[in-house]
Amino acid sequence: MTRFVSLSSGSNGNCYYIGNDDVSFLIDVGVGGRTIRKRLAMLGIDINDVDFVLVTHDHVDHIKYLGSFTEHYHKPVFATKELHRALDSHFCTRGRLYGSVKDTEAGVTSECLGVKFTPFRVPHDAHDTVGYHIDFFGTTFTFITDLGAVTDDVVKFCSLASHLIVESNYDTDMLMNGPYPPELQKRIMNGHGHLSNVQAAELIRAVAGKDVQSVFLCHLSENNNTPELALESAAGALREAGATHILLEALPRRTSSELYVFES
Ligand SMILES: [Zn+2]
């Protein structure tokens, strides 16, 4: 039995939990330790039981509290060598991960306490940004947040997983007609920014015929998207792929999602 919960998802802060009774880990620590502790406790999970952390990249919404969390809980922090180098000089983490640094390499599978995880590079405007393919004792996840384009690697790793956590950041019309200045609109859409609902839907359509059992849409923009639009776009992709049996959810921005439990 594997548990998955999103503790917060979006530019206000990102943190995700995967675990069972024996082993568990977080992906990104963009919300405070106290919030993580409370939100896990509401699900009957003790934050002290979290075994390690995977990091996707060095934007503040993903690592704001990584330094304080690590100082407090002393859990190993896995990230690529390049990303650790960036974290070493980042104001949120500088000098605070000492003793917890664990280097990984893009495209290479690492293992911790029996959990296998493979970081793979995605195009995004940070120092080094990775998605993760995770084999949690036979339950497989592919996690991609903060990426500007769907690459061959993204399709490959999404094809290998039962559960997908996929960025569906913006609705193009809302972004183009919204409050963001043109430079910021361009930054988001330039291939190294964020994934639109349409891009996410194309990816979902491409991999829906494989082993996928559930799709979680993450990192929805507060200004340029709504859960309804993101879900409608992804649901259309699942219909076109003849895969309406797949569980589809939009992860909430500021609260925990429900707790999802998978048998495999
Ligand atoms: Zn982000």
Ligand SMILES: [Zn+2]
């Ligand atoms: Zn980012």
